[in-house]
Amino acid sequence: MTTLENTNRLKLVDTIIIAISEKIEVPVQTIFDTNPEGGVVAMAMTPDARYLATLSAAPTQVLSIWNWTVDGDTPLCTAELNPSYGVQSFIHFNPEDIHFLVSNSDSQVIFYQWNDNHMEYFAPPLTDQDFNKPVGRYSQSIFQKNSTRVLTSTSIGNLVVWDTNKPLTKLHDSQPSADKKALKIIRQQERGINVLTTTENFIVVGDMAGHVKFFDQSLKLVHWYQDFHLGPVTSISFAFYPNFEPVAKEGSNYPPDATIEARRFVIKDFVVGSSIAIFGSVTADGTKVKVIHREHDAAIHALSAHPSLPYVVMGSYSGLLKIWNYEKKQVMVSRQFEKNSMIRCCAYDPKGAYIAVGFVNGSVRVLDSITLEDQTAEPFRYARYGITHIAFSHNSQFLATADGEYTISVFKKQHLNDEPYGYLGRYRAHYKDIQDIIFGIHLDSNQPRLLSLGKDRVLVEYDLENSSKDNLRITSSDRIEQSAVPQCLTWYPPITKEHFIVTANDQFKFKLYNATTKMCRKTLLGPTYGSPIKKIAVVPTKDPIKEKRYLAYITDDKIGLHILPLCGNPHDAMALIGHPAGVSNLVCSYDGKYLFSAGGTDASVHMWEINTSALEAQSKLGGEDLIPFYGLLDGGREGELFAELEDYFYYAQIRSQGVNAMDKRELSVKIPLTEVPFVMRAMGFYPSEQEIEDMLNEVKFSRYVETGKYVEDIDLGDFIKLYINHRPAFGLDPQKLVHAFKTLGVPSAQGNSIERGYLLDLLQTKGEHMTEYELAEYLTTLLGFNGEGGSSELQEFDSSTAGDIIDQNLPVNVTEEMFANEILGFSMYKDVMATSQLTS
Template structure:
């Protein structure tokens, strides 16, 4: 839940329901039936909510781009009106609805705020009236309508209260000043402001336990004024208590406060204390909301005078005796509605005033949730947060099985079930590792393991539950081993190894192909895949079996074992260039590169959806990126119609887990303190894939212009020219026209299409085709047809081309600042090109530069023209300045402008800019 947004009590005689915010969704939770209605429609995290007096209408709002205000019918959970972009680009910081539910007031989240009044029942396009507020008033975070006059309202920031009056499209406001010197008392920071019933006065609660009393700014008379003028001044400062008052509201003629000690106080209209609750033990109060019961006063009418006789009166008197007594001398019964409180520690409690019964509705995480793990064969999910709370939840019954708070400072970062479902490994931010049982979450070992000195980022069990491995923020992998000797610790430390020099991105166990022994691999941001030798490792001696650099320029982000869809066994990785890569699990050779989903950001984590029948069932892959959760069909082929995604957590997705039966996917939202449970509908994804077309049709759509475009026509020409080239340009023999070209021509056609691969990328492409049928037939593939080439081109080329920003960043890294911008010395640039990355020989470098400078008109050493290296040095010195700037390098050497066309997002490039890359 979002503990920063007040919980709203929607309880009436027919239901027991609350509304609260959960990331970008609103939740209608019936806590009597334990059921939810999820209100989806926002793409940004909810920022505020309010409800009508009769609890029929609920209003939700968010802030950010494409912000919305949505009005929902709470009985059905259906949206009845939507205000699109009420405050463009910034969104809504505070919202209120009139008691009659006719008007809505919103305050923008901008630095210079705007207050708008909307008649949502008539028109949701434009506000009835609005006004701009000065930035000096502070960030107005609370707004409230006068229940006696809906044309009066008040808002406040921590430092300023503002009173408004509006009518006939005009809105004016008054901001009365108040300083500590005015009453010779500390005022404190303002929290909430309300109007008193049947009075011209307003009250503001503060952080030092004061109530500021505001009244009309005119001479006082003996008659109590009820004039709702917005021109007010501070009348007095009433000290109620020493601690901060967070909540100020009203109910049935009483003024109600909630404070940081968790106390709820009831005051009369003269601010005399009538009654208080102090034994809730739920935490600092952040919201109070009362139930709606139109017949409440009829059922609780005072019957101490004997107006009726018989059993009916005796029952009513008995009901009244169950209410708590107030603090007056008469000690009369305080007959008030049931209410719900929310606390800053993410606890929602329901108080039944008749008998003072406290029921905890929710007790959840009040800090970031990153740890998430699903039970291997039961409908249970484990969740851990930075608050130190570990919960085990039954997601079919929707109940908490067990929960445990770890000592203060033990912030949970990750967790994992062992394959037997008996243990849960818990990794903490302080580097500690704890193994608890999966039934009551109690410790299995006498002391936590404390070998790491930084946050535990990953933990995993081997398939036979004999090993537990963890990765930490110091780029170190630690391994623990199970032992079954009675009287000894069930888990012992085996060893640690720092095989990476950058952060470890993923950690997985596997099974050796020729035995049942476990394999352990780690993948780092240093582009290295490391396999550890568990069988030959000993105490304090964790050994590395193999270390392979698997990427050249891209950074790998995660990995998993690819399902056995073919005879060959693969490891699947994802990198930050939107590519899936399949590596042979034994040789670590890159066997396939595939275009991944391009939904705004690269994939951060993947998980193969479990299935009861892996050999015969269709397989799917779940994934998350920065803010979305998605599903992808297997086998992977680069078809964009085989994947989908939707917003999961607007502030970021932190983790992913799949249920053991493959029916559900769980996502953790990190800072939003939320875990979402998603139900899979694979039939919808299958239908989407069918509608996208079969065979090459989806790939034609990824070419500029499609099947009938110029690019495809060029490709056909290049394909036939490649056949001529392979047969020899000068031959007089009869040409043999074929539908295939030799693999040796693939790099040249790729370059002609505007994709300039590195030598490593060329080798990966050739290996992909060459070994594509080797496992099945034992033969190499030496030729490729046009359809397979299109697939190869689409999957290997950069997903979004290269942007000028990338070239500029390279010059900022390698060069020095000058008056013309960052520049690289000519000699240093030539030296870098020959010594760093894929080394170029002096001959290759000279040929490249003279060609780019335009002195080899035919494009260097072709079949008909030979390159003369003896003149290259003079040409380069004469035409390349001593200091090479990024503009000169782009315009004169590479031949494209650093200017990005209007409307083209950063990081994207047109087909023309794809043809000029840094690799040329």
């Protein structure tokens, strides 16, 4: 039995499902956990379909023989292979005696002999010196018909002939053996051989040139197909004709063979698969070749869903653009662009009439969404680097692209021209990579608005209304992050009275910004599944106002779903591995039923069905109100940290009323907003001044839209949520200090160090503003010479002696270890810095 495989798409699987029924739909036997360590890398079946051989993908491979017709999860026999043999990736039964097998890796061929409870194998060595000629890398092996010989093809066009290690004087009296050795190496052709198989009495070869050759058993060429133009052959599968007779009937048009008689070459029809993901069906009678399937053979990054139909368009670096009907599971139309036209991104316009495609070479094409024909005489070529993002406005009036030059290009709809879009202008408003672009709507005029978000932490809005030809203007440019790097953005759905933009950053945080003022209105803990979120998309719904809303997202290798509104509850999110090699893109179907993810280098697109009920159940089981947030505190509700927090709340009330006040204390369940920074620092979170401002604004304006009044205090429950959402997701990161000293300092025997004067100058002139008075106060306090904690507690700070204290106690060259242990008092830095120094 021959199976059609595209070898460069081989997947590791943990479960082998053998499906034999009328339509190959219903599994009749399932063998679970055949090789739990690494899955299965190759398998083969006997010609009578009774036995199955599997090769595990673990570092130490195991070959197993299974009788799948009998219930049970135990193989008949196994053999553990030496890792030095390399990864055995091909296996084949002897069709004349199924108790013999052959397998091979790139560098080793192994021969097996088995019975119901025992298996032995032989791995004969072969080097270039044995026959004084190069061998090449092994590809596939077959048993020669009516012979004890085995043939193995190689990457340089050789055939290695293997035979029994000891000559058989009386073949009919001797037992066959799996003990074989290399008999000779035959230089069969110039191009590397990828496929070696048999059909009828022929030995069939498929090579890197895309040719398929047929040889007789003495390896004489009988026929040669060379005009398929399908790419390097990686698989060949012949049709199953039970009563096939190799006789040319009258009126047939089989080609002549290579003999002197030029007899008709009659074989079964076959299918050829190539390394560029093209499958061609070859009809031998008349030598007709038909492409039956064309897939992507390079990285897929471009993905877009139709706004009203069950279509998804995908494009890859191979230049193939394909529209797929995901309900009928069929290709609607495809287009192969010219060589070196690598597709980077694409987008449907909101009306579904056009598809805009961005290429790695910087060109942009506008295509008809039905025929995929160009709608402009020439592609737009305004960018010198690759197009990374592309988007349409809600009314299809504008098309915008972002490219590798950190530049935004805008194209405008043309009503009096044959071409649908014309160039409007370009603007380089960023100095680092553009992470995302989105179109929105001005609430008062229903006109489109365009925003771009860069790795430079800047959110830019463009003035489309007042822009003209070659004069694209910007409305505002706002730095929205201080230390985190934003990864993506989208419009927050209309589930609140205030209009927001939501972003995700590399510190595992969501942030909500007022769509008009760009003020940070909320910071929320995001999913922490190994890597930060790379892209987000609000799942569409029929009724955006009344129905529950969800947010889809991707990380480096996972795809997930999050319940809206965002609140920081970890149980509101889920994620699972989508593409082990990495997820490159994500889109939602127009009806919100499905998600589509592109795997980038794995050249595949996955379709996911959304099950919100499971996510809602998970959220309910996680608890309500503050219960999920208690779980994020060390020790939980009954732990020491929570008890300390209650004490801090009491101390904060004393502090706000005056430490030396003699009046009767008035206890409350709330503390003033002015005390929030001090309690945060007491909890081990050390926010910057900008982060403090964001926290205070978040609480202060939390009810302003509903009540028109500011919030001036905060209770314990809201403070816990504020603390959980704003603190670093994984605590203090010692590597940041190591990186800072490595960047700013110079190597020394004690590690990286910074000269004292330079350090003091950096602290005052770089980053957030710090006055000389503040610096003196903080350093003397940290060095232990300001016992009462400086002006923040009982008394005014005396700066008259601060300079002498710093000069006497701060060394001329401050090392990272001294700064961490003696100034900051963070003992956890010791191991990290020791590891860093050892690595250096």
